[in-house]
Amino acid sequence: MPQLFLVRHAEPELTGVLLGHCDPELSQAGREHASSLLTDVGLFVIYTSPLRRARQTAEIVARGAHIEIVDDLRDISFGAWDGRRWVEIEKSDPVWAARKLADWSGVTLPGADRWSDFAARVRRAFRTIRDGPRPAAVVAHAAVHNVIAGVDLPYGGVHEI
Numbered sequence: 001m002p003q004l005f006l007v008r009h010a011e012p013e014l015t016g017v018l019l020g021h022c023d024p025e026l027s028q029a030g031r032e033h034a035s036s037l038l039t040d041v042g043l044f045v046i047y048t049s050p051l052r053r054a055r056q057t058a059e060i061v062a063r064g065a066h067i068e069i070v071d072d073l074r075d076i077s078f079g080a081w082d083g084r085r086w087v088e089i090e091k092s093d094p095v096w097a098a099r100k101l102a103d104w105s106g107v108t109l110p111g112a113d114r115w116s117d118f119a120a121r122v123r124r125a126f127r128t129i130r131d132g133p134r135p136a137a138v139v140a141h142a143a144v145h146n147v148i149a150g151v152d153l154p155y156g157g158v159h160e161i
Contacts, residue, residue, distance in 0.1 A: 003041070003134055003135040003136070004129070004130070004134065004135070004136050004137070004138065005038060005041070005043075005135070005136070005137040005138070006137070006138050006140075006145045006148060006149070007037060007038070007057065007061065007137050007138065007139045007140075008139075008140070008141065008142055008145060009026075009030075009049075009051075009053040009054040009056075009057040009139060009140070009141060010026050010027075010029075010030035010031065010033045010034040010037075010053070010056075010057045010060075011026065011027045011029050011030035011033060012024040012025065012026055012027060012030060012052075012053040013025055013026070013027045013030075014083065015027075016085055017083050017084055017085050017086075018078045018081050018082060018083070018084060018086070018089075019053070019075060019082065019083070019141075020075055020076060020077045020078040020079075020081070020082035020083070020112075021051070021074070021075060021077045021078075021082050022082050022083040023051050023052045023053070024052065024053060025052055025053070025056060026052075026053055026056045026057065030053075030056075030057070031056070031060060034056070034057045034060040034061055035060050037057075037060075037061050038061055038137060039063075041135055041137075042135065043061070043062065043063070043065035043135050043136060043137055044065060044066070044133045044134060044135055044136055045065055045066045045067075045068060045132060045133055045136045045137075046058045046061060046062055046065050046066070046067045046068070046136065046137045046138075046139055047068050047070050047073065047125075047129050047132075047136065047137070047138045047139070047140075048067060048068070048069055048070065048073065048138075048139040048140065049069075049070070049073040049074045049075065049139070049140045049141060049144065050069050050070075050071055050073075050074055051074055051075060051141070054073070054139050054140050054141065055067075055069065055139075057139050058137075058139040061137065061139060065137075070125050070129070072121040072122060072124055072125035073122065073125050073138065073140045073141075073144055074141075075140070075141040075143060075144065076112075076113045076115070076118045076141075076143045077111070077112050077113040078109060078112050079109045079110055079111030079112030079113075080109070080110065080111055080112075081093075081109060081112070096109060118143070118147070119147045122144050122147040122148065123147060126138075126147075126148050
């Protein structure tokens, strides 16, 4: 069976926040962790998000594999919440924070990506990736992998797995 590995980017320098479209580099610990991933696979191609934390992970994991940057694999944007700690958000935007927690995929913050639009672009990317050469890896973000894992589920179904 053809192999497709889903790899979340390694630890970035900025942690404990909603990263979204923030673009930090990998931490030293993240670089070390990435170097231990998929060491015995012999990947043919890696599809990666354009965001630095994913690209740097892909470059370390590649070991000679072709890297293809796929814009539609970039993380979901949280708008003004990108780069902020949740505890800060709860203090400064308690109503929005409560609404978002109650319906994570249904509530869209001002300036943020709508979950349905984000999921549609990830699915669009995955339709191309799933028919590509193997073995391969998708190096991206937790939200991207959640959509891929639930690619055949109805809207919102990704939160059921």
